[in-house]
Amino acid sequence: MKFKxxxxxxxxxxxxxxxxxxxxxxxxxxxKPGLLQKIEPRIKAALILSLILASIFIKTTPLLLVxxxxxxxxxxxSRISLIFFLKRTWVFMPIFALIIALPLFFTGRIQEGVxxxxxxxxxxxxxVLLGLTTPHTLLLKTMRSFGIPQMFVMTLGMCYxxxxxxxxxIENTYLAIKSRVGGAIHYKHGQHIATWKIASLxxxxxxxxxxxxxxxLSRGYTGEPKVLDE
Amino acid sequence: xxxxxxxxxxxxxxxxxxVMLPVWAIASRIVKKTLKAKQVPMLAIGAAFSxxxxxxNVPIPGxxxxxxxxxxxxxxxxxxxxxxxxxxxxxxxxALLFGDGGITAIGAxxxxxxxxxxxxxxxxxxxxxxxxxxxxxxxxxxxxIAAYIGINIAALFTGIEFGLQPLLxxxxxxxxxxCPYGLNVAVPAMAGEHILIFGWVEAIxxxxxxxxxxxxxxxxx
Numbered sequence: 543m544k545f546k547x548x549x550x551x552x553x554x555x556x557x558x559x560x561x562x563x564x565x566x567x568x569x570x571x572x573x574k575p576g577l578l579q580k581i582e583p584r585i586k587a588a589l590i591l592s593l594i595l596a597s598i599f600i601k602t603t604p605l606l607l608v609x610x611x612x613x614x615x616x617x618x619x620s621r622i623s624l625i626f627f628l629k630r631t632w633v634f635m636p637i638f639a640l641i642i643a644l645p646l647f648f649t650g651r652i653q654e655g656v657x658x659x660x661x662x663x664x665x666x667x668x669x670v671l672l673g674l675t676t677p678h679t680l681l682l683k684t685m686r687s688f689g690i691p692q693m694f695v696m697t698l699g700m701c702y703x704x705x706x707x708x709x710x711x712i713e714n715t716y717l718a719i720k721s722r723v724g725g726a727i728h729y730k731h732g733q734h735i736a737t738w739k740i741a742s743l744x745x746x747x748x749x750x751x752x753x754x755x756x757x758x759l760s761r762g763y764t765g766e767p768k769v770l771d772e
Numbered sequence: 773x774x775x776x777x778x779x780x781x782x783x784x785x786x787x788x789x790x791v792m793l794p795v796w797a798i799a800s801r802i803v804k805k806t807l808k809a810k811q812v813p814m815l816a817i818g819a820a821f822s823x824x825x826x827x828x829n830v831p832i833p834g835x836x837x838x839x840x841x842x843x844x845x846x847x848x849x850x851x852x853x854x855x856x857x858x859x860x861x862x863x864x865x866x867a868l869l870f871g872d873g874g875i876t877a878i879g880a881x882x883x884x885x886x887x888x889x890x891x892x893x894x895x896x897x898x899x900x901x902x903x904x905x906x907x908x909x910x911x912x913x914x915x916x917i918a919a920y921i922g923i924n925i926a927a928l929f930t931g932i933e934f935g936l937q938p939l940l941x942x943x944x945x946x947x948x949x950x951c952p953y954g955l956n957v958a959v960p961a962m963a964g965e966h967i968l969i970f971g972w973v974e975a976i977x978x979x980x981x982x983x984x985x986x987x988x989x990x991x992x993x
Contacts, residue, residue: 595782601943658948665777665874665876694800698819701823729832733976734980736831736977737980738980740828741984751810
């Protein structure tokens with residue numbers, strides 16, 4: 543079976559673009575002078591995590607809807623475009639939950655279906671709100687306050703940076719493939735291209751590990767990491 | 773496979789956090805003891821690698837695409853304990869920063885993918901490959917089988933977790949409060965799609981990456 547090249551490569555490229563766009567948008571909102579942006583990150587994280595927990599513990603749809611409206615109010619007060627926020631939170635998880643719940647609506651279990659969808663929507667909206675109103679590096683730093691072991695916090699901080707580097711490498715790779723592939727690709731060939739790229743990314747990772755360790759040594763690393771200092 | 777918030781009840785979420793806490797503690801201790809100083813950045817790079825593997829769209833017959841979780845691949849490359857930390861870190865970043873997978877479900881997601889899938893896949897790979905040469909075809913096949921079984925066991929656990937929700941959490945009228953489908957629906961749904969589609973994507977990706985790495989640097993696997 544031939545695979546339309548623009549489908550497979552274009553989908554990968556669009557995935558990369560949306561990943562970068564999301565991260566950039568998040569950073570943009572995080573620095574707006576809104577309500578949640580002004581709150582100390584640790585307090586904000588604890589507050590929003592409590593609201594996510596509340597959305598899991600609540601057992602009735604009306605109460606969950608009140609919580610959801612409160613989330614929208616918080617988003618508006620934090621100067622997040624409501625259209626952007628609704629788009630960001632409705633696609634894809636709640637729509638997927640709606641599809642899962644569809645059979646319930648035809649079998650008389652409407653209340654269960656509505657409760658399920660509203661719960662997924664509310665908890666996801668709070669999680670997205672936290673990510674949008676806090677610079678990502680700061681959010682990772684707050685994890686130290688919640689007693690997360692140093693090894694995890696250090697790995698989280700370093701990992702976050704490399705994700706962008708890797709995503710850029712992948713984007714460039716797909717652009718290079720797109721510029722060289724004219725016609726359709728057999729799906730097996732497409733699988734070989736994707737896995738070959740994963741293998742070469744791993745090789746690059748090994749090289750990167752050596753370079754980073756050398757850089758750490760040159761900055762005085764003695765075996766005890768100092769993570770995400772002020 | 774990433775369970776979002778709202779699918780699992782508080783008891784289930786708490787249970788899996790409680791199960792994973794000692795696993796994370798043991799993983800930290802073992803990795804700290806065995807990791808050489810110059811391999812320290814490798815954990816973070818391994819986590820970033822396991823995060824971006826999901827960004828690679830792999831074409832499947834029928835004109836669609838799928839993606840692998842890469843958990844078994846990372847386990848083969850880093851060893852199970854380091855992979856447990858790397859996949860956990862990737863899942864935490866996905867949940868916390870990108871809303872992919874729930875924050876309350878981090879414990880359950882890590883149990884399924886960073887523990888069950890990683891360890892099952894790794895030991896199946898070891899069992900099948902035995903003492904075969906690093907560049908042997910047996911290791912490529914072992915990686916594919918391990919990835920296929922690993923992701924299917926993880927999917928089975930996910931299906932069971934979903935299916936138990938109506939039994940564990942319901943109101944006085946017997947209505948489900950979280951995932952509304954019982955074991956008879958959730959398990960076949962999760963197992964079916966992984967046996968038929970996603971398991972094969974995982975197997976092909978893992979086996980081919982191992983094969984390509986063998987060609988590039990035989991002693992790596």
